[in-house]
Amino acid sequence: MAHERKDAVGLARAIAAGESSAEAAVSEALERARGLGARLACFLSLEPDGALARARELDRARADGRALGPLAGVPIAIKANMATEGFETNCASRILAGYRAPYTATFVQRLVDAGAVPIGVTNMDEFAMGSSGENSAFGPAMNPWDETRTPGGSSSGAAAAVAAGIVPIALGSDTGGSVRQPAAFCGIQGFKPTYGRVSRYGLIAFASSLDQVSPFARTVRDLELVMELMSGADPMDSSSLPMGPMRRGPDTVRLDGLRIGLPKEYLPDGLDGRVRGAVEAAAETLRSLGAEVVEVSLPHTDAAIPCYYVVATAEASSNLARFDGVRYGLRVDGDGSLAGMMAATREAGFGPEVKRRILLGTYVLSSGYYDAWYGQAMKVRRLLRRDFDRAFESCDLVLGPTSPTPAFTLGEKTADPLTMYLNDILTAPASLAGLPAISVPGGFALENGTRLPLGLQLVGPPLEDGRVLHAARAFESATSFHSERPPLFA
Amino acid sequence: MPESPVPPADAPAPDGALIQKTASLARLALDPSEVEHLVPQFARILGSFETLRALDTTGIEPMTRPIELETVQRADEAGPCLDREAALGLAPKRSDEFYAVPKTLEAEG
Numbered sequence: 001m002a003h004e005r006k007d008a009v010g011l012a013r014a015i016a017a018g019e020s021s022a023e024a025a026v027s028e029a030l031e032r033a034r035g036l037g038a039r040l041a042c043f044l045s046l047e048p049d050g051a052l053a054r055a056r057e058l059d060r061a062r063a064d065g066r067a068l069g070p071l072a073g074v075p076i077a078i079k080a081n082m083a084t085e086g087f088e089t090n091c092a093s094r095i096l097a098g099y100r101a102p103y104t105a106t107f108v109q110r111l112v113d114a115g116a117v118p119i120g121v122t123n124m125d126e127f128a129m130g131s132s133g134e135n136s137a138f139g140p141a142m143n144p145w146d147e148t149r150t151p152g153g154s155s156s157g158a159a160a161a162v163a164a165g166i167v168p169i170a171l172g173s174d175t176g177g178s179v180r181q182p183a184a185f186c187g188i189q190g191f192k193p194t195y196g197r198v199s200r201y202g203l204i205a206f207a208s209s210l211d212q213v214s215p216f217a218r219t220v221r222d223l224e225l226v227m228e229l230m231s232g233a234d235p236m237d238s239s240s241l242p243m244g245p246m247r248r249g250p251d252t253v254r255l256d257g258l259r260i261g262l263p264k265e266y267l268p269d270g271l272d273g274r275v276r277g278a279v280e281a282a283a284e285t286l287r288s289l290g291a292e293v294v295e296v297s298l299p300h301t302d303a304a305i306p307c308y309y310v311v312a313t314a315e316a317s318s319n320l321a322r323f324d325g326v327r328y329g330l331r332v333d334g335d336g337s338l339a340g341m342m343a344a345t346r347e348a349g350f351g352p353e354v355k356r357r358i359l360l361g362t363y364v365l366s367s368g369y370y371d372a373w374y375g376q377a378m379k380v381r382r383l384l385r386r387d388f389d390r391a392f393e394s395c396d397l398v399l400g401p402t403s404p405t406p407a408f409t410l411g412e413k414t415a416d417p418l419t420m421y422l423n424d425i426l427t428a429p430a431s432l433a434g435l436p437a438i439s440v441p442g443g444f445a446l447e448n449g450t451r452l453p454l455g456l457q458l459v460g461p462p463l464e465d466g467r468v469l470h471a472a473r474a475f476e477s478a479t480s481f482h483s484e485r486p487p488l489f490a
Numbered sequence: 491m492p493e494s495p496v497p498p499a500d501a502p503a504p505d506g507a508l509i510q511k512t513a514s515l516a517r518l519a520l521d522p523s524e525v526e527h528l529v530p531q532f533a534r535i536l537g538s539f540e541t542l543r544a545l546d547t548t549g550i551e552p553m554t555r556p557i558e559l560e561t562v563q564r565a566d567e568a569g570p571c572l573d574r575e576a577a578l579g580l581a582p583k584r585s586d587e588f589y590a591v592p593k594t595l596e597a598e599g
Contacts, residue, residue: 327581347520362512
């Protein structure tokens with residue numbers, strides 16, 4: 001049967017009802033990963049033996065009449081910066097090539113406990129630093145809608161794998177938009193929870209005050225299920241919020257009384273007309289579901305990119321200090337001294353973008369520059385958060401585009417790092433403010449005869465993850481963008 | 491904490507020496523061609539970030555994390571932890587039950 005057409009909820013139900021088996025579902029996912037996945041460079045490694053063994057175990061459990069978890073037999077993919085015991089968790093970096101995690105991240109374990117079967121590790125920008133997947137040390141992933149284009153980044157392979165129907169669910173991490181932007185470029189759903197809602201234990205840190213584990217799926221109900229399973233306090237992460245799992249919103253797909261704010265700063269004069277059109281059409285759809293649309297203002301939006309790149313690089317320079325050739329990964333001897341070994345290891349192991357960000361972060365934290373850059377960025381971060389707090393006095397959710405453009409071509413923005421950074425303008429603000437945000441499929445743009453997906457973003461107040469997902473589910477029920485598949489999917 | 495000074499508008503433009511000094515702090519042995527490449531990139535990136543420094547943040551408290559959290563403490567009880575062999579097995583070089591690194595002190599005399 002064609003498992004790839006089912007979402008995770010549908011697949012788990014079919015397996016539970018005996019219409020299919022975990023082994024068949026996992027085998028088919030592995031087969032597609034080896035075929036289409038290899039063509040799109042979605043995966044850095046596959047773990048067929050463990051995955052098939054786990055699937056057979058689940059099938060036996062079902063045959064024995066034992067209770068199955070809500071994701072029993074559903075194949076999932078794990079980003080290469082997430083510890084899964086025995087899996088090569090190399091962050092798409094040469095410095096960690098061959099590193100097999102000795103433990104499993106809490107969020108992976110929670111999904112596995114619910115019956116999910118991780119089949120492999122997805123491609124990404126090295127250490128999640130990038131917006132196109134092109135900073136992977138092992139070559140970029142490709143967009144299933146147009147193989148000459150990026151699937152977005154940094155969770156490039158994860159988004160491509162879900163869009164190509166290889167797995168119904170893939171885990172990504174979102175620091176400044178690394179799940180929402182690829183979801184938009186690939187025509188799928190991608191949800192970044194409120195900061196602290198999902199434990200980061202086992203997520204290799206890039207920028208600790210921004211990183212959030214964030215799932216991709218083709219349907220909103222899959223995201224809701226994954227969030228219910230993954231979220232909630234974890235004693236292994238002191239920054240995880242001391243509360244239970246996320247509760248999903250009401251079953252109804254009406255949005256009566258919900259106020260949707262359209263920030264004028266997200267729709268500037270020069271915005272791509274197709275993107276603007278998709279936002280306006282979405283506002284109309286939400287109105288037809290009972291919502292009210294109001295204009296709001298987020299006046300510090302222009303400062304989000306410099307603020308984000310100062311905060312994120314500062315935190316990265318500190319977090320990546322651990323990769324020094326001593327405890328794991330690559331070692332290069334250098335001049336034979338300890339400091340020389342560390343510097344030579346890091347020089348050989350990190351790619352150009354990672355080095356650039358470590359340098360920027362070291363610079364903004366260094367004596368004489370700290371107040372001017374990092375200190376100032378932390379204050380501007382509060383201004384950005386206040387913008388949202390004020391906007392949420394007159395609306396319940398903020399609507400805008402996820403990205404200013406559809407997927408760009410591979411190579412188009414690699415020469416100039418700043419051009420690449422500017423791509424995050426619409427996703428970085430919610431990251432800095434720690435807010436829940438989703439990218440939903442919201443339309444298509446025709447580019448040289450190819451249809452490219454457009455994503456729309458809904459941002460909610462802190463801890464209103466369920467509200468964001470509920471509105472996304474209502475929008476999904478009233479539109480068909482999410483059910484369109486790239487030509488390669490067939 | 492005293493108010494951060496507004497950064498001087500005449501801060502020196504990034505040059506090779508600044509990149510080298512920063513690389514040394516960051517333990518990166520950059521080669522000269524990388525330094526040459528990074529100087530204009532730094533200038534362009536930091537130049538575009540001037541909008542950040544132009545904002546008036548008088549009286550604004552720095553925001554260090556997105557959600558204000560009390561320090562969460564757990565009971566001071568030993569729990570399971572990573573097995574020594576599993577950890578050491580990942581090291582590029584080990585000596586018995588230790589990580590091995592180049593000598594940091596020269597032998598006397």
